[in-house]
Amino acid sequence: MQKPLEFTLSVKDFLTFLLPEEASQVGTEKFKQAVVKFYAEQFAAVGGATIVAVDDANISVQWIPDEVAKNPFGYALDLLNHGELSEAVPLLESFLAAAPDDVDTLYNLGMAQSDLGSLNNAIRHLSKLVELQPQHVNGLVALGVAYQRSEDSEKAVEVLEKAVKLDAQNGFAHRNLGAVLGKLDRNDEAEVHLRAAYQIMPQDQPSVYGLAQCLDRSGDEDKLAEADELYLDAIRLDQLPQVTELARQARSRLAQQSFSSATPGGIRMDAMMYCLAALETFSERKCEERRMRLGYSEGMDSIQMTRRANTSSELYPASILAFN
Amino acid sequence: MALVSATQEILKLVEQETGTPVEVLADPSIGVLAKVRMARGKAPAHLITYNPTKRGADYNIAYECGFILRLYENPPEARFEFAGSESGRKSVRRALFEKKQIKRMGLPETAVRELADKMFDGLMTQLRSLPIGLRIDKWLWDAHPDLREMQKESIMRQQQDNVQTLGPQISEITASSVFFANVSMNLAFAIFFDRLIGRDLYAVPYRSAGFEYVGERLLEIIEDEIPSDAQHDVALIDAWADELKISDWYQWIPIKQDR
Numbered sequence: 001m002q003k004p005l006e007f008t009l010s011v012k013d014f015l016t017f018l019l020p021e022e023a024s025q026v027g028t029e030k031f032k033q034a035v036v037k038f039y040a041e042q043f044a045a046v047g048g049a050t051i052v053a054v055d056d057a058n059i060s061v062q063w064i065p066d067e068v069a070k071n072p073f074g075y076a077l078d079l080l081n082h083g084e085l086s087e088a089v090p091l092l093e094s095f096l097a098a099a100p101d102d103v104d105t106l107y108n109l110g111m112a113q114s115d116l117g118s119l120n121n122a123i124r125h126l127s128k129l130v131e132l133q134p135q136h137v138n139g140l141v142a143l144g145v146a147y148q149r150s151e152d153s154e155k156a157v158e159v160l161e162k163a164v165k166l167d168a169q170n171g172f173a174h175r176n177l178g179a180v181l182g183k184l185d186r187n188d189e190a191e192v193h194l195r196a197a198y199q200i201m202p203q204d205q206p207s208v209y210g211l212a213q214c215l216d217r218s219g220d221e222d223k224l225a226e227a228d229e230l231y232l233d234a235i236r237l238d239q240l241p242q243v244t245e246l247a248r249q250a251r252s253r254l255a256q257q258s259f260s261s262a263t264p265g266g267i268r269m270d271a272m273m274y275c276l277a278a279l280e281t282f283s284e285r286k287c288e289e290r291r292m293r294l295g296y297s298e299g300m301d302s303i304q305m306t307r308r309a310n311t312s313s314e315l316y317p318a319s320i321l322a323f324n
Numbered sequence: 325m326a327l328v329s330a331t332q333e334i335l336k337l338v339e340q341e342t343g344t345p346v347e348v349l350a351d352p353s354i355g356v357l358a359k360v361r362m363a364r365g366k367a368p369a370h371l372i373t374y375n376p377t378k379r380g381a382d383y384n385i386a387y388e389c390g391f392i393l394r395l396y397e398n399p400p401e402a403r404f405e406f407a408g409s410e411s412g413r414k415s416v417r418r419a420l421f422e423k424k425q426i427k428r429m430g431l432p433e434t435a436v437r438e439l440a441d442k443m444f445d446g447l448m449t450q451l452r453s454l455p456i457g458l459r460i461d462k463w464l465w466d467a468h469p470d471l472r473e474m475q476k477e478s479i480m481r482q483q484q485d486n487v488q489t490l491g492p493q494i495s496e497i498t499a500s501s502v503f504f505a506n507v508s509m510n511l512a513f514a515i516f517f518d519r520l521i522g523r524d525l526y527a528v529p530y531r532s533a534g535f536e537y538v539g540e541r542l543l544e545i546i547e548d549e550i551p552s553d554a555q556h557d558v559a560l561i562d563a564w565a566d567e568l569k570i571s572d573w574y575q576w577i578p579i580k581q582d583r
Contacts, residue, residue, distance in 0.1 A: 003480045007529045010492035015534040042528045058492055061529070082379055 001078060002048075002065035009059045027056055035059055077108065085112045096125075103133050111142050119150040130159075137167040141176055148180050156180045164193070171200035175207050182214050190214050198230075205239040209247055216250060228254050330470040331382040334389045338370065342396045345369040348385060350376040357478065358384035360391055364579070380478040383464070383471050390460030391453075397554035404558055404576040408448040412573025416444040419499035426497060443502045448574055454509050455560045458516050458546055465520055479517050483526040486510040490533050504538075505568040511539030512546075541567055 014035060016024040023034035032054040039061050043050045048065040068075040073095065079088035092109040099105065106129040114122035126143035130136055144160035147153075160177035163170060178193035194211040201207045212230035215223040231254070234247040327335070327348075335346050344363045351373045358374035358381075361367065372388045374381050395403055417440040420426055426436060461479070464471055488494070489510060495503050507530065514526035530539060542564055550560045558576060565571045 001477075003477075003484060005484060005487065005525065005529075007487040008491050009529070009533055010495075013490070013492075013495070013533045015532055018532060038532065039528070042532075043525070046523045046525050063525070083377060084379075 001067055001075070004065060004068055005061075005063045007061055009061075011054070011057060011059055014059060039063075073104070080108060080112060085116050088112055089116065101132055103129050103136065103139070106132070107136070107139050107142065110139075110146070114142065114146040114149060117149075119146055122146040123150065135166060137163050137170050137173060140166070141170070141173050144173075144176055144180070148176075148183075153180055153184055157184070168196075169200060171197045171204065171207060174200065175204075175210055178214065179210055182210075182217070187214060187217055191218070203237065205234050205237040205243050208237060209234040209243050212247070212250065216254070224254065327385065328382045328470060330468045331386050334386045334468070338389045338392050341393060342370065346389070346392075347371050349373045350381075352377045358388050360388040362392055362395065378478075379481070380474040383474040383478050386464055386468065386471055387457070387460055390463060391456065394456060394460070394554035394557055398557075401578070402555070403579040405579050406448070406452045406561070406574055407577055408444060408574050409572060412448075412570065413441060413444050415573070416440045416447075416499045416502055419501055423497065423499065429497075439497075440499065443499055444573075447502050447506055447570075450506060450509055451561060451565060451568075451570070451574070454513060455542075455546060455564050456557050458513065459552060459557075459560075461516070461520070476521065483514055483517060486513065487526070487529050490529055501570065505570055507533075507535055508538040508542060508568060509564070511535045512542035515539055515543055516546075538567065 011026050011031075014026075016026065016031075018038060019031065019034040023030040025031055035054050036052040039052045040050050043063050046063075046065075048063055049069045051062040051064070053060045064072075072091065076088050076091045076095070079085075079091070089109065089112050092105055092112065095102065095105045096109060106125045110122045110126035110129060113119070113125065123143065123146050126139055126146055129139040130143060133139065140159050140163035144156045144163065147159060148156035157177065157180055160173060160180060163173035164177055167173065174193040175197035178190045178197060181187075181190035181193065191211075191214050194207070194214045197204070197207040198211045208230050212227045212234060215227035215230065218224075228251060231247040231251045235244055235251070238244045335348070338344075338346050342363070345368070347369045349371060352375055354373055354375050356375065357378050358372060361371045361373075363370050370392050372385055374384050374388075378384070417437055420436055420440040420443070426439075431439075461475065464475055487510070489503075489507055498506075511527060511530040514530060518524055518527050527536075527539070530536065545563045545567065546560065550556050550563055562571065565574070
């Protein structure tokens with residue numbers, strides 16, 4: 001998609017001989033009008049819209065291509081979908097100034113600000129959204145995550161529970177509620193929600209990993225075996241490299257625990273299988289890495305949010321998970 | 325991340341032509357779109373590092389491959405490394421200390437020196453990369469239409485970033501020689517891209533600020549004066565530097581052959 005072009009010049013830097021002689025006196029009305037006309041003419045051939053503002057010090061020019069001018073909100077969403085949050089936020093703020101109660105703008109702006117760490121603004125906008133539309137489940141989920149990010153777990157649980165109550169089939173609501181409860185050491189309650197999330201979205205890697213982690217924490221022998229299976233599934237799904245890596249590390253830790261608890265002189269076959277699998281994976285990865293080495297961050301961001309494409313009914317089903 | 329087939333082909337080509345493997349590494353912490361470290365000494369492979377948080381990774385990787393290919397099109401004895409000179413660095417420092425706005429800001433001497441060094445290093449990177457980069461962009465545009473959308477997208481973004489240097493405060497806190505050279509090269513890039521996409525768009529801001537002549541002149545050098553083969557890459561950079569009056573700001577050092 002063609003992108004807008006924006007720039008600012010000092011009036012001192014503008015080449016006045018490009019203007020008619022009678023308009024060449026900087027700072028005069030004629031000068032200002034001539035500058036506006038100059039840029040409008042320059043960009044006329046490429047279509048789109050040109051906005052020029054001239055004051056005594058600066059000339060600000062914004063050229064907006066046709067496809068953006070026709071659908072500015074679509075452009076902002078495109079930016080969000082490509083992770084260009086800092087660029088999208090000012091655009092969304094300008095939409096909000098024009099339509100302060102627009103729920104789609106409030107939702108997307110709140111989500112972007114939450115991702116950028118502007119948590120007070122995110123909470124303000126998302127709170128307004130759920131005030132205007134109390135049934136907006138994804139808005140509640142996003143608000144819950146923003147609260148969790150600002151370390152207000154109580155509020156996060158309150159809002160996420162409301163989301164789950166409103167829509168028991170919303171996997172993201174369960175997933176995030178489970179993650180927050182896990183952080184609060186309410187593991188049994190967390191497990192209920194993470195199981196629900198897994199049931200609703202069995203192919204969602206963060207849900208699979210989140211449940212595995214919860215079961216892993218329980219320390220229960222049977223649950224550990226299930227956790228290991230789930231970690232393996234998370235590795236197979238391989239949607240987010242960081243999650244895949246964390247799942248690998250978790251499996252390796254479980255394997256070490258199994259080894260150390262093995263009876264003296266005997267070799268536990270399940271632990272042996274982990275090692276073989278790890279070796280196989282290692283050799284596969286070595287080949288792969290020759291072409292492509294992916295950088296893994298040292299630790300996971302505590303909360304991760306992904307977005308989906310715009311649909312007619314909702315903009316971004318909040319897909320959020322708090323990792324412990 | 326899976327690379328598109330055009331990028332894979334280009335990576336293969338680099339391996340074939342240089343007889344050296346290429347490693348591609350994603351690193352969100354690098355400040356640039358991508359960078360390349362060519363195999364040398366203890367580094368047995370060419371290493372291309374790209375920023376996965378930026379769009380158009382395939383194009384950025386392919387672009388870096390272009391630099392490797394062009395260097396290896398030269399015989400080993402004609403491969404050179406580009407290095408900024410001390411005299412150039414000092415000249416930028418001096419110029420920056422003289423800027424009224426910098427004096428007014430009352431910055432400590434070390435801060436001004438650091439700022440000057442950043443400007444100098446940035447400009448040297450631009451001089452080293454851009455003229456050859458335009459050759460590479462033309463090659464990718466013509467030979468790899470599959471990458472074209474990504475290429476357009478990435479260059480549009482760069483154009484938007486570049487035009488910010490025309491902003492009111494920038495020239496006041498930049499050594500004049502650096503500012504002139506930087507904006508002139510940006511304009512050459514803008515005209516080049518406008519011609520590539522058949523629109524007169526990105527050069528407009530520079531033209532209205534009076535930079536048209538030198539930008540056109542830099543493009544004339546690239547399009548009409550210096551042959552486009554890789555054997556003339558050094559001459560191309562020298563010709564641009566000459567036009568920008570920064571010929572003594574760098575030197576060419578023969579690359580030691582250890583392979």
